[in-house]
Amino acid sequence: MAENNEYIVPNLAERLQYLRKCPAADITELSSAIPGFAAQLPQDYLMELKSAERIICLRAAIVCRSVTQGIQVPRKMQLQAILAAQLGHDSLVSAGTGSGKTLPIAVNILMDDPADKKITITVSPLKRLQATQQADFNERYGIRTFVINEDTPRDEGWWMSNIYSSTKTIKNPAQHLIVTVEQLFKTAEGHFSRIADLVRTPAFQGLISRINIDEAHSFYTSGLSLYNCPAFRPAWGKLSDLKRILRQTTPWHLFSATFPPHILAAVKEKLMRPTFDYIHQTSNRPNIIYATHEIDKLENLQNYSCFVTSPYNSVAQPHILIFVDDRNLTAKIADHLDSCLPPELQGKGVIKNYHSSMSQLYLDRTHSDFVSPTGTCKILVTTSGQSVGVDFPNVKIVCTVGLPASIVDALQRGGRAIRIGDEDALFVVFHEPWAREITEDEFEEGMDPDRPRADLGANARRQERAPLSAIRLVQCRTCVRQYYAGYLNDQTESATLYTGPFCCDRHDDGFDLQDFLPGSLYQKDLAVAKTSAVVSRAIIRLKSERVELEKLLIKWLNAKVAAEEYSRPSYEILSADKMRDLLRIPSKDAVSPSAIATSLGENQEWQDAYAGELFHLIFEFDMEIKTVKAAKELSKRGRPARAGQPQASVTGDGFINQTSESYGNIESSGTNNKRRRVSEYK
Ligand SMILES: [Zn+2]
Structure with missing residues (x-):
């Protein structure tokens, strides 16, 4: 525990305690006394607030600034999220990936008086992400954060000295737990984990200051049984049970970049109290150029050669992330791309294959090699599960092979693309010709725009799995960015802004997909294949x-x-x-x-x-x-x-x-x- 104490040096702790408790007048005075501070704050937003709320925001902003040594000051969306929590409201934050949800979570924890020994629980979708998040909270904000997943020690001693004890006083108790959702419920074998037991203990419930749910759209997309197909991760769907068990006054804060109306309706009904704060910021990524591209067959590996520079040039070769739903095809594409390399580079890890049945160690190593500027891996062929939510800051092209299972999925995948500055990136969907031929009246009536053409049995063909939203995407003749904004019901002004040389491939403004690819597009016989597919x-x-x-x-x-x-x-x-x-x-x-x-x-x-x-x-x-x-x-x-x-x-x-x-x-x-x-x- 010594390493964590280093970050809370006494004078900072004392200073924070003063900032938490000092009268409003001191906050006002301080905020005008700090040079340049007022200019860093969203003044328009602050002026809209009642004075008590404005003080909460200023207090939080000063706390944030103090803890990060002046580096971070909350933006408007972050202040809105902090304010909702400080007022004890539930909140739903719809904001793009990379919009900075760590900051409001951290500042809210810092605003808790340590004497109250409160604990914040953050539900995180992916075990692989937890370690990075933990380091962020511990190191940047000095918050004692623990990761709770299947690898967490189960022995009582560890829990009693770090997390919670009903009998003895813990010197430096956990302030924050990052928990995988499965840990909160009974396992398939019928056992409760330690954390699942604790959240069902009234005394511990009294210590929970708030519940944060990251990637909260998963409640719907992973947690519910949809289209005659069992839930992928039923624990997500059980969060509504947890909501009922916990104190009704414990605020819940939901975060996601993708809350289309049908998912919003579901989480509102099941995870929010009747009144809650809805905080919305566009999820549009202005630097991403959107395109769809028809190929003859997903299995025709020639179609993927366009992702490799030819002749191969390791300096010119951009980082590319290729999403494939079918694990076998993932391997085949990776093998094919590898065969496009000069013989001396084949099998050396320039092209890698990445999916959930691989070891954690392999996934971690591959990921760090891929994101490293000096890494060997340039193209990662992956299934969705292991990569959504994981950061790939240097990815120049994201390709999804075949129709995405939903637009939420597509946007989550596309959202992996470049996060450095405003450099542009490409997100392209490769699809087969039949996607143009399916018509809307082949779908049942319904609310969910991602409903597939037929129920998803184990042997459903691609054509049956095709979601209406993806068919609309492929057939959409107008702006793709606009289409995505419409799907998300994003009516903000910045929903259709773009900063790249092109918005998408639908504007008849000279966009040519080939210009954005390192190798040649495969087009031979495409037209013939198109005809036969129709016949x-x-x-x-x-x-x-x-x-x-x-x-x-x-x-x-x-x-x-x-x-x-x-x-x-x-x-x-x-x-x-x-x-x-x-x-x-x-x-x-x-x-x-x-x-x-x-x-x-x-x-x-x-x-x-x-x-x-x-x-x-x-x-x-x-x-x-x-x-x-x-x-x-x-x-x-x-x-x-x-x-x-x-x-x-x-x-x-x-x-x-x-x-x-x-x-x-x-x-x-x-x-x-x-x-x-x-x-x-x-
Ligand atoms: Zn467009």
């Missing part, structure tokens, strides 16, 4: 197309009714149901008048009377769409679009000459696979 799956016409086509069909139908000699009702020509069916037939299936009649279950008479006209109407409509698409594709690749391309005609028998395959060839012929070097990587 292999029964799809319906895109919703956006259906809306437009419906207008044309209604117009046609009205004209038809008006023109009929012995006024046939419209439903006999094309009933509402048949209209809906017709709209859903994908263009690849609407290849002839008879195909249309057959699809609708109509007879020969109907076919002779109407199918020809309908076929031509739909054909013209589809050609228009293809022409616009092709022109866009070609102009994107820097070639002028020729009018009327792709060429197509209707033959005498009503079949289309332009097949989907030849259309695919036109697309692939424009492929520009040239590599452009990026100066900033050199």
Whole structure:
């Protein structure tokens, strides 16, 4: 314990005690007497407050400044979080990763009078993060912090001399416990850990000054059984039980960068008292450039070669984090990237593979090597569990392979990207072609935008796992940053700010993904693969197309009714149901008048009377769409679009000459696979 005492030298302890207790007038006087202090504080915010609240904030700010030797002064969000706690309110802090939630947690602990022997409990999502957090609290703020997880000693002596004893006085008791959530509940074997016992002991409950929950969205994403799939970490979901057990006056403070409305509603209901303070700061990371990129197949390893400089250059090679959901694929991608290196560097740890079944030691070593400026590892291929919440300050590119399981997940992954200054970074989602074809009406109605297309059984295919939010992301034609802000219901002014050379890949402003990659994008045969993916799956016409086509069909139908000699009702020509069916037939299936009649279950008479006209109407409509698409594709690749391309005609028998395959060839012929070097990587 001696090492901890070094940080609380008597004069600081005395000074802190004075700051905690001194009258308001002293605080006001002090804050104007410290040179430059007033300018460091968010004065606009302070002026909005009642004077008693302002004093609380100033007191906290001076405490913070004293403990950190003048280095740290709380920002607005931090003062709001401190104030909520000091007033005994519950609070929910929605703020981006790196926004500094350690400071309010620390300052609140420092504001507790040591004589009261209060304890703060912080629930932390990842065992691996706890040690770093502990060091931060101990060293920077001089707060006696202990980590409680499955490795913590269980013997009574240790607990009684460090954490809590009902019988003897502990000289320097713990002020702060960083606890993994599982420790707070009964284990699978039916045992309570020591901390689980303690939080159920009334005397100890009386000492708990507050509960902080880090990454609190996990209550919903990890703690609840969703989409017919059991909870990943049920203990998260049991936090609501803990809330009931503890004193109702014990404030809870929830922190997360991702509280979309459906998760906010869940944590509000289960973890907050009816009135609580909602503190919101944008989670937007202005330095991140967002993109989505279609690849033929996730298993085609060629698609990942673009992450390695070619020829390999260890100085130019940026740090890249690749998230993969499938552990086997994680290993395959890592092996492939390793094979892209010069023979003498292969197997030397430049590319590493990282997932939860690996030893703690390996994970720690790999992480420190990867984040070190002199480390060997440049590309880390990882599953989500071990990396979310872990800091990777030097990562230039984050790629998520396949649709993320939710936008919360995507943003948590993307949030790993660079944290140094305002240097820009890229977050790209690689997805397969079918993600463009799924339509919203293939999803059940619901509140949760991350709901998958089908329930998640053990053998669910990727297409079934696809969450609506990720489908929307891929199909979104407008700003991706705006889309993320909308998902989070982030209405702050800074929600869509960006500081990089581009915002995202949706602005038609010259963004080219290739410019941000160290190696060449793999594009060969992509168009062909795209076509076959479409053919292999029964799809319906895109919703956006259906809306437009419906207008044309209604117009046609009205004209038809008006023109009929012995006024046939419209439903006999094309009933509402048949209209809906017709709209859903994908263009690849609407290849002839008879195909249309057959699809609708109509007879020969109907076919002779109407199918020809309908076929031509739909054909013209589809050609228009293809022409616009092709022109866009070609102009994107820097070639002028020729009018009327792709060429197509209707033959005498009503079949289309332009097949989907030849259309695919036109697309692939424009492929520009040239590599452009990026100066900033050199
Ligand atoms: Zn944008």
